[in-house]
Each structure stands twice: as structure tokens, then as C-alpha cells.
Amino acid sequence: MAEDTLPELAQGTPTPDGPMMARPVRPAVTLRSFWGNRSRPEGTGTGIVIVGAWGALVLGSALYRSDFLSHQTLLAVTFTMAIVGVLSVGQALVAISGAILDLSVPTALILPSWAIVSLLGQGINIFLVILAALAVGGAWGLFNALIIVFGKINPIIVTLGTNFAGAAMLNILFENAQTPISSGLAKWGQGKFLGLPNIFWPMLLVVALAGYFVPRSRVGRHMIAVGGSSQAARARGISLRKTRFAVFVISGMLSGVAALLFTASDLYFIPNDGSNFLLPTLATIIVAGIALSGGAGNLWLVLLSVGFISTVTTALAFYGLSDVWQQPPPGAILMIAVSIDGYRRIRSRR
Amino acid sequence: MSKLTTRWVRGTLAAAAIVPLMALALVPMNVGAVAAAASAKPFKVCMGTGGQGLNWQTGQGQVLQSIAHKEGWSSVVLSNNNSATTTVNNVEVFIQDGCNAVVEFNPASPGDVPAMQAKFAAAKIPVITFDVPEPGAYFVGIDNLKAGIEGGQMLGKIIKSKWACNLDLLIASHAHGAGTVDTQRTGGMITGVLDECPTIPQSKIVNDEGGGQVSVALPAGRNVLAADPTAKRIAVVGINDSTVVGTIEAAEQLGRSADIIGWGQDGSLVTGANVDPHLLGSVFYFLEGYPEAALPLLKEIAAGHAPPVKDDTHNNPEVLLQPCPVTAAQARNVPGYSARLQKLMQSAAGTTEYALFCPNK
């Protein structure tokens, strides 16, 4: 397999991933990858597992009901993929850069959404609204980054705190919001392009741009280096501060993009709707094999992962499970997926 | 200073802070209560609002406080935060606060937290429950089951006239977290549709979890519709307007909205400039105005003539509010939530929203 078929991001040694959350003790010896062959692109193993599981799901469902393979199913899945996909790219960048997780996804999504809808309601031009969404999203990321960098506090704790406060503030600020039906955004959000939802294509673009530019741009390579080892990165002269700010601002702007897709396709929302997106986002990057210890991760796998997870709930409906039984299976799949992943890592260390 | 000494100092300080704290805790201080008993206290009415993120739930609290203010009563409004534990904890707060009457919108269905009524009964505080009957409490509200059935029948009539009862799919979008309100409203709507069209087979009825919100009903609706890719004539019912509109929007996204009709409940999305064209109607409860309907009862309690609580509150409510089923066309003449709330607060005490706003009384 050619090296650049799957653009991978890990440039150095795969990080040893133990069951602990914290940065593990680093052995002096370089570990061999799962295949024992370092020329394999990073994440191939995980990718194969996801594709395999996805394939099995699709095949099984198609055998169970032949009308599973229809354009309707494709639409249902791709609509669901769009918003979570964009949020997952942002989350992946956070994880890859060694900032572990950003738990403030709910606020990061709803704050720009509220801005979008408020501005549209006042008749502001759509291009300005888009800029505003990116700005507000980026500002939230900046806010988190300021606390993380100057407080020198772990991002997972900071974002847990800022989300507690932020989601509550949103509830105090507004009770519900509507995207004007007559607006171009609403019309665009319900439409399709080349047979797939309009909101799907920006997500694809985001994944493609991130997947291409992160390993090739200076900022991206700095992110990976910092995620791999912040001391080593600093020794190489990389500014940790600038990198952290970049990660969170970019991730915040991506939530602004997600907010545009959200308000375009969901025309009426309340502040607490944001909390529906946290778990799927985390599940997506974890199933995609993005190491929470940082320094490695394949953004194309994020696309596969969000596709797989989105297909699960649709498939469940075909099995007659559209009601309360819809909740347990995705959780079980997440558990199984990370168990398989963990097992692979343990075995690769022996 | 050595490390041990700093810890000593810190530890001693901490202990010095903790010990009196513990001592204080063991000595109950009723200073506040004693001071209050000295002066005559006004009638205190308290409310626990639903806390489910729905604007009329906050509205109920605001209207109650406005009423109390007009009557010269004092009032306390807390949110039950859509949580059974918060609800029961708020009960304790109300009891300690010396509430003379409590109004509850219990987000955890009745009887699922028997502790609530048990505590109020032990404290001998009269309780009024909104919309969700509770044994031992006065019931003020809509008959949710009847409202559901009426809404379903109105949709059923349209299904009969439009499609001669031949539809391909009836989606019922539930919110299982809402307990009996969901069972009665959504279940009632299905019953109402079947009343008009008894020939619709069970196989064409699909229940999904719409969460009572557009953001949950959307993906759920997409999955249900994808799982029935050939269904063309689709009808939607649900626990409220949001869940029905979410399901309809899902059909629009999948390009299946040519022949879809829906009927909502609570009227929250059937007014204003953004009404979905496929939402043919809803049922107004004018929920934010419930406290006005409870006012006569509250006055009786305040005057010391609390009527006996009826035994079977479900079939024998203290105050029964009328639901106001409306078609989307009729709803155009009904003001939106904020306008209604404002008008209500400015009206004379005891005016009901039904009297003010229902287009077909």
C-alpha cells in the first residue's frame, strides 16, 4: 500500500496506550506497531476493523431486509453524519494535539447557533452570518484556550468547567430559537446536491481539508509534535502556547461550521440540544482510533467512524427497533469497539 | 518553613475551621423562623415548575408570581429541573419555607414519586397539580387523554377525506421521559386517528422516540422513514408540536414530504412566521395560563375554606381546562407565546387564555 494513499498523521513512534487515561510512563524502547512493520500507515488496523464492522452491519441488514440498500437509507445516514462529522474533526484535532478531550462541545455548538439565528432574524446578510458563526465559535475556543494556557490547567477539566457554566448561561440567555423558514440557510439545509444532503458536502470538505493539511502544514505538524511529546516539541523550538491556541481556535471555528449545518437542518432548537452531540462526537473519535494520549490519529478514519456509527441507528430502525431499544446498541458497540482497540494495543506491546 | 510545618499550619487552620462548623451543624438554629413568626405572614403560594426546557413551564411560574403579587400573597417558584430527585428535594424546601399552598408540575409522572405527596400530606400542605393527576392533590389541567384523542380525531378526519383512510405510515413520535403525559397524549392521538379510520392496521403504525424536541425527532424520523422507503402517504402525531415538526422536517430532508400531514399538541409551533406547511393543526392548552385557572381555588385555600380533595382526581378534576384544537389556518389569529403571556399578565385576575385567545370556543 502506498504511503500516501491514506494520509496519516503520526510521524513518529506509535504511543503506547495503556488503560490509564493519564500520560503513561514511556519506555525507552521503541515499540513495534500492530503489524510489526512500521511502513504501514498509522491506523490501518483500526480502519480495517471499522470497515469490517460497517460492512458486516450493512450486509446483515441488507440480508434481513433487501430494501435496506436504498437512496433513502443513504440520505438518512449522511444527514446524521454531517454535524457530528464536523464536530468530530475538531475533537480529533484536540486529541491529536495532546489536549485529550474538549468536553464543551454542547456550548461550542449552541452558542454560534444562537448567534446565527439571532442575526438571521434581523435580516443580516448570509455571508456576514457565516463569518459571525466562525467568529463566535472561534471566540469560544479562544476562551477555553486562554484558561488552559495561562492557567496551565488540563483541558479536560477546563472544558468540563466551562461547559457547566456555558450551557447554564445559554439556558439563562434564551429558551428556544427558530431558523427563519424563509431564509436561504433553511432552504439550503433541507436541500440536496448530487443526491446527497447539502449539509453533507461541507463536512466532507472539512474532513478532506483537515486530512490533507494537518500533516502537511506547519501548524498541523506542530499539533502532532506537541501531542506526541510536549517536552520534545518545546525542545525543537515549537511554541506550545501558539499551538494550543491554534488548536482550540480552529476547533472552535469548526463548531461554528457545525452550527451553520445545525441551524440549516434543524429549524427549531433549545439550548439543551447541544448535549445530544457530545457522546456521539466522543464515540466517533474513539472508534476512529484517535489516541487520547495524543500525537497520532488518522482523520480519514473519522469519516469512516462517523459513517459507521450513523448507520447503526438507521439499521436499528430496519430491525423494528425505532423506539426505546435504540439507545443501548450504540453504547454496546462503543464498548465493543474500544475493547477490541484496547486489546490490540495490549497485544502489540507484548 | 519546612514542608511539615506548612502542612501543620494549613491543617490546623483547616481543623479550626471545620470543628466549629461541625459544632454549628449540631446546634440547630431557628433564628430565621423565630423572627418571622413575630409578624403576621402573608399567604405563601409556592410552585415547582417542570424544568424540561419548555418556555411555558417558566411562564407558569411567572404567571403565578404575577397573580400572587396582585393578591398580596408572597410566592416562591423553583424549577423541578425535570428530575425526580430535585422535585422531592424542592418539596422539602417548600415545607421548610412555610408554604401555605403548593402548585406542582411534576415532571416525573404521578405516582412515580409518591414521596412528593406523602411529604406534603404529612406537612398538611394543600397541593395543586397541573396536568398530571396525583392522589391527594387538587387537579387543575387538561384531560391529556381527551386532548390527545380530539387531536387525533381531527387528523383522522383529514386522513379519511384526503386518502379514504388508506395511508402508508402513521408515525407516533413519543417522549418516553415524559411518562403518563406521553402515554395519554401520544397514545390518545393514535386512538383518535383509529376512531376515524379503524381500518388502519397496526403494521402501519410506527412508534419512535422523538424526545419531544426537534433535534431528537429529526434523526429518529429519518430512520423510521428510511426503514419504510416506499411509504408515500404519511401521517404524524406526537406528544407536542416540536416532535411532530421534527418528524415532518425529516420527511422534507428525505424528499418524502409530498404527501405528509401532521397534527401537534400544545400549539408551540403553530403560530408565528415559521409554521411548517405540513403541520395542519395543533391543540392549544395555553399552558402558561394555568395559574389563572387555579386562582379561585387558591383564593379559597387562602381564605381558609379549602374544599375537600376529590377522590378520583383523574375523572373528577377540581378545575378542568378546555383544550383548544385548532387548524393551522385558525392558529394564524392566535398570538404567539410571548404576546399571550404579556396580554395575560395585563388582564384582570382570573381571566383565562382560553377565553382570550381560543378561536373556536
Added chain:
Amino acid sequence: MTLSSEGVIGAQSPASARQGWGRFTELAGGAVGSIGITLVVVVIVGLTWVGGSFFSKGNMTIIGQAAAVPLLVGTFSGFALLAGVVDLSIGSNAGFCAVVFAYLAAHGWGGWQAAGVVLIVSLAVGTVNAVALVGFGANPIAATLGMLTVLRGLAYVVCYGSAGGIPKLIPGLYSFTNREAGPLPLIFVLVLLFVVGATVVAMRSRVGRHVRAVGGDEVAALRAGISVTRVRSAVLLLSAFGAGLGGILWEGQLGGATNLLGTGLEFQVYAALMIGGYSILRGGVGNPAGGAMGLLVVAGVTDIIDVKAVNTYYTNVIIGILLVLVVFLDRLRGGDSFE
């Protein structure tokens, strides 16, 4: 090899009372330190803003009843944190167990038998967690998030036929959970005693030392002959057991259970435990006494906001700010720094 946990008593011979006091303050100072100050601040705010009635028996009942179950669940889960494992499924587990308990009791099971079954169920959940996290080496946050979703869904399923909740007031259990022991609720006092016991176990016993060793430095613990897998599995079982016990008590307090019970408990508990000195990122730090104070701080803030009828969303705003502030102050005192 030194253990990095706070409040560890060094191996010194207790010669004099001065040294004894020194060891106590070391435990208290280390463990209690900034969280003690935070708690004092909360009390002061309560007294000045709410007034003397803040410490009235009625208000203590409110706080005690509200804090009892989170405190119980949090203390059990704190052991998992000490061993370096985060169990995010505790809220859903407690809710699920409460629902199962109510269901069994409502279908003719005796209270004790139903409780026994529920505790076994909670241990089964803990076992699955242990298999995934320890056996397969799954990432704890991810795997327990998955379990959270599974259990929440199962709670919905159990409540499906009964309109979203199961009422069953068990008279003996209800009166037990509402009984007072002096000015405080009995269950609150019992849980506080449990916290004391847990602190002793965590900080002074061999078991506690092993748990903290595993959390502090896994490799070193292995070299010292401690079975890391056994310890990690045990704390996960303990965490799940605590959730089950909490669920049973909840059912007692409420006289029933609903399908939403326990939603969000894990975030609140872990935020509070972190305010109290634990870390969800590394093991070996914190202790039950500190964690309990963190939970009491949260309970106190919630109570002040409730009693003053302020918009309850402000509780979460304050918790968020407190969390970041406390961790920041902890870092200034020499805690971990994130670069």
C-alpha cells in the same frame, strides 16, 4: 519510591502528642487544605445571604437528603479514581438499579430480596466494565461512556410499559431514608460515617496503599508485586456496587423510580470530587474526606441557590467556575501543570 498522593502519612513513630497532632494536620492539611477553605466560604455565604436558618434543622434536612446518595456513590467511585480509572457509568447505573429495584418490588418481590438482586445486577455491570477496561484494556472514558448509554437505554426499556416510571413506596425503606438522627437525616449521617471509614481505608490500610500505588505509578506498583489488574477490577466492582446501593436508596427516598433518574450524576459527582482534590486524569491523588467536602460544597451551593429561589442554572455556572478555580489554585500549590 514516593507516592504522590496527598495526605500520605510518612512512616514516623508516633512519639509525642505533638507528632500525633502533626500527623493529623498533615492528613487534614493535605487532604482538606483548599477544599476546607472553599467549604468555609460556602458556609459564610450561606450564613450571610440566607441567614441563620441556613443551619436550621429544616435546611440541614434539605442538604442532607440531597447530598446523601451522591456522596455515597462518589465515595465508592473515588476509589476507582484513586486507582486511576474513571467510571462514567455511575449515574446511569444508579438510575438503572433504582428502576430495577422498583420494578421487582412492584411485582411482589420482598424489599430485601429485591435489594439483593439489584446489588448483584450492579456487580454484573461492574464486571462488564472490568472485563472491558482491565481485560481488554479499553479506554476507561470511552468504555464507561458506552456503558452509560447502554444502561440509560435499558432503564427506558424497563419503564416502557409503565409510562416512564415505576411507583413503589416501600414503607420500611421510605421511613428509613427519611428518618432523622438529631438535626441531620439518618442516611446522611450514615454516609458521613462511611466516608470516615473509607478515608481510613484509603489512607491507612494496606488495601488503600495498593490502590493508590496502582493509581500513582502503575509500573512501580507492578514491580512492588501488586496485581494491577486485580486492584483495577476490584475498584470497578466497588464503583458499580456503590451505584447500585445509591439506586436503592434513591428509590427509598422517592418512593419510586423514573427512567431519567441519575442523568448527569456522573458529571456532577466527578466535578465535585475534583473540586475536592481527586483527579480524573491521574490516580493516586485525593482521598474520601476531601472528596466528601467537594460534594458538600456543591450541595451547599445548590441549597443556597434553591433556598434563595435564584435561577437554578446559576448552580452550574458556579460549579463550573469553582472547578476551574480550585484546580488552578491546586496547581499553584504544586499540583500538576499542563503545558
